[in-house]
Amino acid sequence: MKIEKYSDFDMMAIEVAQRIAGDLTVALHNADRAMLAVPGGTTPGPIFDDLCAADLDWSRVDVVLTDERWVPGDHPRSNTRLVRERLLVNRAASARMVPLYAETPEPEESLAGLMEAIEADLPIAVAVLGMGADMHTASLFPDSPYIAAALDAHAPILLPVRPESQPEARITLSARALNGALAKHVVFKGQDKMDALQKARTLPHVEAPIAAVLDGATVHWTE
Numbered sequence: 069m070k071i072e073k074y075s076d077f078d079m080m081a082i083e084v085a086q087r088i089a090g091d092l093t094v095a096l097h098n099a100d101r102a103m104l105a106v107p108g109g110t111t112p113g114p115i116f117d118d119l120c121a122a123d124l125d126w127s128r129v130d131v132v133l134t135d136e137r138w139v140p141g142d143h144p145r146s147n148t149r150l151v152r153e154r155l156l157v158n159r160a161a162s163a164r165m166v167p168l169y170a171e172t173p174e175p176e177e178s179l180a181g182l183m184e185a186i187e188a189d190l191p192i193a194v195a196v197l198g199m200g201a202d203m204h205t206a207s208l209f210p211d212s213p214y215i216a217a218a219l220d221a222h223a224p225i226l227l228p229v230r231p232e233s234q235p236e237a238r239i240t241l242s243a244r245a246l247n248g249a250l251a252k253h254v255v256f257k258g259q260d261k262m263d264a265l266q267k268a269r270t271l272p273h274v275e276a277p278i279a280a281v282l283d284g285a286t287v288h289w290t291e
């Protein structure tokens with residue numbers, strides 16, 4: 069794991085967008101298509117605003133979320149909506165989005181179809197990950213029943229989860245799917261999260277899921 073600290077959030081967003089674009093360009097030299105996995109939440113918006121203008125062949129990029137809240141695509145908490153509005157615009161409008169949501173009441177009812185579409189595009193070329201102060205990443209939450217199964221080396225690539233701390237069901241890529249990425253970037257803001265990251269490295273993965281994806285990752289952060 070490598071840690072890179074930035075003087076402010078805007079600088080971090082610009083630099084991280086450049087790093088992702090560089091990684092995608094390399095991946096597209098080596099393969100016909102490249103898969104980019106991105107988080108939802110509040111941190112990635114400004115990164116998407118810069119990344120969407122990157123000069124690369126977006127028509128060969130498949131974008132998937134690391135995780136989604138099980139809410140309709142026009143819901144304010146929808147990560148799909150965030151990606152459509154902030155990433156799949158400008159030059160990146162020609163990228164293809166691999167869905168992580170379907171209109172069924174529960175994620176289990178759509179799981180097989182969603183999983184099949186993602187499996188066809190694996191491995192992930194570039195995984196961008198957020199992190200919570202509770203040491204979750206994607207929707208791998210320490211307070212999720214079955215978190216051990218989602219972190220297992222043989223876990224399915226996609227799992228429905230119902231963390232006690234969250235208002236809705238979610239769906240998440242497993243640690244196995246995320247760790248298959250050729251490049252991993254963890255991005256967050258705040259000393260509290262940096263303290264949590266350092267603590268995570270001393271805890272079992274079920275208590276600190278972020279620690280399960282740190283091998284080979286670059287951590288980008290700003291106070």
Ligand SMILES: O=C(O)[C@H](O)[C@@H](O)[C@H](O)[C@H](O)COP(=O)(O)O
Pocket residue numbers: 107108109110111112134135136137147197198199200204205206207
């Ligand atoms: O849908 C989500 O909530 C996520 O993908 C999640 O893992 C997020 O990355 C972290 O919770 C950090 O969230 P913030 O960027 O809002 O702090």
